[in-house]
Amino acid sequence: MRWSPRAIQGITPSIGTLRPDLIAGLTAAAVVLPKAMAYATVAGLPVSVGLYTAFVPMIIYAFLGTSRVLSVSSTTTLAILTATELSLAVPDGDAGRLITATATLTVLTGLLLIAASALRLGFVANFISTPVLTGFKAGIGLVIVFDQLPKLLGVHIVKEGFFRDILALFQHLPDTSGVTLAVGGTALVLLVFMERLWPHSPAPLAVVGAGILASWSFGLTSQGVAVVGHIPQALPSLTLPDIDLARQLLPGAIGIALMSFTETIAAGRAFAKQAEPPIRPNRELVATGAANLFGGFFGAMPSGGGTSQSAVVRAVGGQTQKASMVTAAVSAATMLALAPLLSLLPQAVLAAIVIVYSVGLIQPREFLHIRRVRRMEFRWALAAFLGVLVFGTLQGIVVAIILSLIGLSSQAANPRIHVIGRKRGEDVLRPASPRHPDDETFEGLLILRPEGRLFFVNVQHVADGIRARVLQARPRVLMLDLSRVFDIEYSALQMMVESERNLAAQGVVLWLAGLNPDVLDYVRASGFAERLGANRMFATAQSGIRHYQDVVANMADPPMNWRH
Template sequence: MCHTLRNYKKENIIPDILTGIIIAAVSIPISMGYSQIAGLPAVYGLYGSVLPIIVFGLLSTSRQFIFGVDAAPAALVGAALVTLGVTPGTEEAMQVVPVITFFTAIWLLVFFLFKAGKLVNYISTPVMGGFISGICATIILMQIPKLYGAGAGTGELFELMEHIAATVKDANMPSIVMGVIALVILLVSRRLIPKFPMAICVMAAGAVMSCFIDMDEYGIVCLSEVSRGLPSFIVPQVDVRMLPDILTVSLSVAVVIMAETLLAENNFAQKNRYKIDDNQELLAFGAANLAAAFTGCCPINGSVSRTTMNEQYGGRTQLTGITAGVVMIVILLCGTGFIGYLPVPVLTAIVISALYSAMEFDLAARLWKVSKVEFYIFCGAFLGVLLLGTINGVLIGMILSFVAVIKKAADPPRNFLGLVPGHGEFLALEKFKHAYPIQHVVIYRFSSNLFFANIATFQKDIMDAVDEETRAVIVDASAIGSVDVTAAKTLRIMYDTLADMGIKLYITEHIGQLNVQLRKLGLGDLIENGSVRQTIERALADCGLSSPYPLVGVHNSYHDIRRKRTDTMVQELVWAFGDDAEDVIERHIQESIRSMKNGADMEQIMSGFWSQMDIQDEDEWLEHMESHIEEIVRVTGEDENKIAEHIERRRKQLYERLEKEHPEFVERYKARRTRMDERLRKHNPAAYEVVMKLREKE
C-alpha cells in the first residue's frame, strides 16, 4: 500500500496537489466523453475518476501514472454492446457494462496471480515508442472533430478519417478559432514556460468567456451539466445467457489494459529513471477495475494523456492521482454547475497538446540514425496501433522485434583469430593487418548462442577454413551461452568429419554451464576426451603447441603470449564436469588401477587422462590416488612407500611449477593442500600416515 508515498518528501506536496487539481479538471471532458462511447451516461465517466483512481494510487508502484476512463477499453465495450444487441445509454447497458468491468477485473487479477506482467520484458524500446506514439496519434484523431463542434470519433485510422471527412463540412468556425488559439497558447507555453500550469489558465479563461458570452449563439459546444452527488454502490447482475460473450469481451479488454498500461508505465519509468513492479501493477489494475464495477462504471485504463500532463506539471508521486480523485468528489458534491461552463474546444485543445508532447518521434529520428532495423520496428508498432488497434500494433511490433533478433542471431559477428607480435591477446585477422594465424591451427570466435538458425553459418565458416595442413580447430565460445538440439547434432557431425580428416575440434573459453548442456545433449564424450578446454592456450597445449607459437606468413616468426587470467587457478575438471567432477576422477582412478594389472606405470596412467591437466586438477587427481594406495599395493605388489614417494615427487614438481608460473596463487594452493590432507586423513587414515611420514623424511 502507498508504495510511492513512503518516505514522502515535503517539497513534493505543492506540485503533487496542484497537478492533481489539473488532472481532475482535464479528466472531466475526457471521462464524460469516453463513458458515452462505452454506452453509459456521461456522469459515469466522473464516477470512474473517483474511487478507482484513488485505489490505483494506493496500490501502484508507478510514481506518475494516472488511471481513469480511457479510449481503448471504452471503444471495446461500446463495440461489444452492439454485438450483444444492447442499445447504448439504456438501462440494459447500465446493467451489462459493470458486469463486463467486473470480469475484466477478475481477468486482471488472474494475470496478477500468474505473474503475467513479466511479458512486458519481451517488448523492446522501439516497440514501446511506436506503441505510445500510435495511441497518442489515434486519440488526437478521435479528438479533432471536437475542435470544430462535432462528436469524437471511434475506431482506427480509416474509421477516424472517415468520421472527420463526414463531419468537417459542418464545422463551426468560432469553435475552430477558440480551439486553435487555445492549442497554440498551450504548445508555445510548453516550450517557453513548461512548468507553468497554462492548462488551468486556459480552462479558467474558457469558463469566464462562457459566463459573459452566449456560446450557443456562436455554436460553441459546452459540456453537459450532470446531476450532483456521489456514485452509488451496486452489485453487478450477471445474465447467464450473455456470460460466454461477456467472458470473451472482458478477456480482450483485460489484455488491452495490461498491454497498453504496462507498456506506457514502463516507458515513463525508463524515461524518468525509476522502477516499477509489473506484477504489483496488475494487482492495482484489477483492484481499480473492481472499484469501477461496484460503482457501475466501464473498465478503466492507464491514461497516457493525463500522465503526460502529470509529468509536464511536475507530479512526483501517486498523491497526484489521489488528489485528483478527492477533487472529483468535491466537484460531484458541489461543483457540477461549473461543468456546464467549460467549452469543449478548449478542453479538447488541452488534451491534444498533452498527447502531442507524448509522441516519441524524436526517438524515431534517433533510431533512423543509429539502427534502421529498429526504426522500422518503431514504424511497424506505430502504424499497427494506428491501423489495426492497440493489441495488433503491439503484436506487430513484437513479431518484428523477434524477427530482428533471430536475423541478428543467425548472422552474428564472427572472426578468425591470430596473434599480433607484441600484443597479449588473440585478435581478429580481418581487423588487424599485422595479425597472423598460428601454423596448422584454425581459431574461430562465434559471438552468439548456437541454435537452428545459425549453426549452418558456423559449420560453413569452419569447414571452408580447414585444409589438408590443418591439425586443429579451436572455437572461442566465450559468447556462446547455449546450444540447442539442432546445433548439437551438427556439432557431432562436424566433430566426426574433422576427426576423419585428422583434425581435432576444441571448444574453449565458455562458461561451465555450457558443458552441462553438452552432456545433456549427448556430447559428453567431447568433454571426456579433452575436446572441451577452458582456454585457447590449453587447447593449443593439448595439440602439442606452447608459447611462443609459430605464425603463418612470417619467416621463422614465433610469438609469445601469456595471458594473465584471474581464473587460471580455477579447476578445469570442475569447470568441465561440474558436480560430476569427483565421480569422473574416481571412475578414472578405478580404470587406472585396473590398467596397472596389465603393467602400466604411474606416468602412463597420468598421461592417459585429461592431458594438459591443470595444476590443481592434477593435485586432486593425486589425492584420489593416495586414498587408493592400499588397493594399488594389492594390485601391483609394489611397496607402499615407493608408491607414496612417487606421488609426492610428482606433487613437488607441481608446486615448483606453480611457484614459477603463478606465484600469486602459492598461498591459496597451500591452504587448499591443507584441506585436502585433512580430507585424506578422514577417508583413509593409513594412507595419510604413510604420506605424512614420507614428508617428515624430506
C-alpha cells in the same frame, strides 16, 4: 498473499513529506482532472467517467503500488483502446449500455491483471520492444489527433476507420463552425504556449477555466458550440458489470490490460529514484489490477500509470503516494461542488487538450534515431505504426506483439558467429574486423566464437556458418570459443558431435574452449567431453592458442593421438 506494514510503503513515510506531497497533489490535480475528462470524451463517455477514473483507481494504487510517485488514472493510449472496444460492444451509443460496458471492460481488465500476477507473468511487460512500442504509440497518437479534429471544427463524421475518417473530414470542411473553431483554436494555442513557457504547469486547468468563463459570458451554446452538458453532482455510484458483455469484451480487455501494465511499469521505472524501493512487476500487476477492479465497480474506465502526471508530481517535489490521495480528494471535491460549472465547458476545449497531449506520442526523432542505430528495428517500428492505422488500435497491439516476437525469434535463430583474432602485442581476443587490420591470426588455426543460446531453432544456421568458414579457411584445427554461449540444447549438442565427425573426415580437428559451467556439464553428460579428451578442451581460448603454438604449429605431420 501476506501484507506487511511495508506493503503500503508508498504512503507511510514520515510526516515530513506531507507539505511537499500536498503541493504535488494539488498541482497534479490541476493537470490530471482536465485531461481525465478529455480522455473520457476520447472513449465516447461522459466527462464524469474521467473524474471517477481519477478518484477510485488512484486511491487503490496508493495503498498497493510499489512506486512512490506514480499517478494512476486514464491515459491517452488506454482511452483510444477503450473507445475502440466500446464502439464494437455498443454500436448504437446507448448511454446506459455504455456505462455498463465500461464497468464490465474495466473489471475484466482488473481481473486479468490480478490473474497475471498470480501466474507470475510480470515479465510479459518486456514482450513489446522499445522500437515497436515507439511505432505503436505514434500510430495511436495520430489516430487520436484526427479523432478529435471534428470536435475542434464543430463537424460530425461517421467513424469508419482512420483513412476513411480523414477523407470524410476533408469532405466536411465546408461545414466548419467558425465559433467552435475559434474556441478550440484559442485553447490549442494557449496550451502550446503555456506548456513551452512553463512545462508541467497547470495549463489544462487554466484553459478549462477560461473555456467555462467564455461559455458563460458569451452564451456559446446559443451560437452552436457543443458543451459537456449535465454532470451528476455526486460521488460515483455502484455499477455492476454485465456477464453477457464480458464474453464479447474479453479479447479487448486482454489488450488493454497488457497496455495498462506496460505503461505503468515504464512510467514507474522512469520516475523511480535510486534510493527508493525498486519497482516490482508482479506487485504492480496486483496494484493496477485492484485499481481497475474496484474502479470498474464505481464507473471508472480502464486506468494505468500516466507519464505526464507522474512527471508533474516528481517535478514539484512529491515524495510519496500521499500526493495521489490529495489528487483523488480534489477529484471528489470537483464532483461534489464544481459539476454545474463543468457542464458549461466547450467540447472543443477538451479536444484541444487531447490533441496537445497526444501529439507527444508521435516522436519522429525517435524513429530517426532507431533507423540510425538499427535499420531492422526501424522497419519493426514502421510496421507497428502502420498496423495501428490500417488494422485498428486493438489489432495494432497484436501486430506490435507479433513483431516483437518475430524480432526476438529472428535474433535467436540467427546468432552471430565471429572469426576471432588476437590484438597484436596483447593477450586480447576479439572479432576480426576491418577496423583492426593488424590483429594476429594463426596459420592452420581457425577460432570461431558463436554467441547466444544454441538450440534447435538455430542449430542449422550455426552448422552452416561454421561449415562455410571452415571451407574458406581450410584450417588444421578449428577451435570453437564457447565463452559467449550460455546454454546448449540437446539438438545443438548432437549437431556439434556430428560436426566433429565430418571435420575429422576432412582432416580438421575440433577443439572446444571457454565453456561455462552449465555447458560443460551438458558436454560431459553427453560423453562428448570424453571423446575429445583433455588435450582438445581448454578453459580459455588463450590457453588453446598457447597449446597450439607450443605443440602443433611446427609439426608437419601431427601425431595420431592429437587427431583423435
